[in-house]
Amino acid sequence: MTTPIIEARGLTHIYSVRSGLIGRARPLRALHDVSLSIGEGEILGVVGESGCGKSTLARILLGLETPTAGEVLLEGRPIASYPRRERALAVQPVFQDPYGSLNPSMSVEDLIALPLHIHSIGPKHERQQKVARIADQVGLPRRALAANPSQLSGGQRQRVAIARALVAGPRLVICDEPTSALDVSVQAQILNLLLDLRAEHRIAMLFISHNLSVIEYMTDRMMVMYLGRVVESGSTKETFAAPSHPYTAVLKEAVFTPDDENGVPDLGLRGNFPNAMDIPSGCVFHPRCPVARAECATIYPTLERHGASDHRSACLFPLNAPEGVRHDTPAEASPSA
Ligand SMILES: Nc1ncnc2c1ncn2[C@@H]1O[C@H](COP(=O)(O)OP(=O)(O)OP(=O)(O)O)[C@@H](O)[C@H]1O
Numbered sequence: 001m002t003t004p005i006i007e008a009r010g011l012t013h014i015y016s017v018r019s020g021l022i023g024r025a026r027p028l029r030a031l032h033d034v035s036l037s038i039g040e041g042e043i044l045g046v047v048g049e050s051g052c053g054k055s056t057l058a059r060i061l062l063g064l065e066t067p068t069a070g071e072v073l074l075e076g077r078p079i080a081s082y083p084r085r086e087r088a089l090a091v092q093p094v095f096q097d098p099y100g101s102l103n104p105s106m107s108v109e110d111l112i113a114l115p116l117h118i119h120s121i122g123p124k125h126e127r128q129q130k131v132a133r134i135a136d137q138v139g140l141p142r143r144a145l146a147a148n149p150s151q152l153s154g155g156q157r158q159r160v161a162i163a164r165a166l167v168a169g170p171r172l173v174i175c176d177e178p179t180s181a182l183d184v185s186v187q188a189q190i191l192n193l194l195l196d197l198r199a200e201h202r203i204a205m206l207f208i209s210h211n212l213s214v215i216e217y218m219t220d221r222m223m224v225m226y227l228g229r230v231v232e233s234g235s236t237k238e239t240f241a242a243p244s245h246p247y248t249a250v251l252k253e254a255v256f257t258p259d260d261e262n263g264v265p266d267l268g269l270r271g272n273f274p275n276a277m278d279i280p281s282g283c284v285f286h287p288r289c290p291v292a293r294a295e296c297a298t299i300y301p302t303l304e305r306h307g308a309s310d311h312r313s314a315c316l317f318p319l320n321a322p323e324g325v326r327h328d329t330p331a332e333a334s335p336s337a
């Protein structure tokens, strides 16, 4: 079996949160036992409501944050063992707000060339050629190279951020809501650009979005997260055709009433919005679950495989499955945060 580009095993991340100046620090479990792997040229999607841990996961995979428990292997080697520069060459981010990460006083050409400069890749004329080539590939007109970011539109700025992420040939690109700040028409262009670049460069991608229809369009496999846990994972096609976790089914329903202006639409769920400081007992989704039964309040469901495929979900009573899917691990109490 070929080594995945990136593999994460059992990632748990706990922040320490203090309320007020003299308040006691309390643990906030942002991730709980999250595992994943992404192969060459593959796009793995991560979807879930605000605060479910998507960006925490992204930062850990970028090596910017050290997990409380678990490990990340980049091409088979622990990411923590990589020198910072080597890691940055291999894994590059594309964030939601390119303006925040593009120095406004630099020209677009210098911004795109920055990774080549930092890593001393090639002589100057070669760098210029690389920048021109990647600018063409991301659809930036040559005249934009002399401009600075404030002279560009939001879509063009995101093209600059993508060009910069790709110019030094990374193995993995982590896109954290890369189009959420863009107009809908521009969003589609950027999504198609990312798909073209994946096909051309065979890069692996982690693609984060709160919008399930974007995940459906962009990804080969997907993970649905809720309160720091993966509640469902599998091929995007299969997960969409027959969601197994009730939360995925609710997200899928909400796709038909998207509200991009205000982020995630109202999912129409009972109960309070999830709070990572106060994680429910049993299944963490049970207080909002439309089909919860009494057991769900006490038994913590583990992520289990359905049938022969790699489709898994963490639900005692999964949808679209024969009654009584086996939970190999004995029921355990939900770990408190
Ligand atoms: N630096 C931090 N210190 C303390 N708590 C944090 C920190 N960063 C994130 N959190 C908390 O961790 C949880 C997960 O946050 P995270 O930003 O990973 O979620 P997200 O899924 O990316 O949300 P969004 O969709 O809003 O971007 C949240 O409860 C958040 O408040």
Ligand SMILES: [Mg+2]
Residues within 6 Å of the ligand: 054, 055, 056, 176
């Ligand atoms: Mg986020």
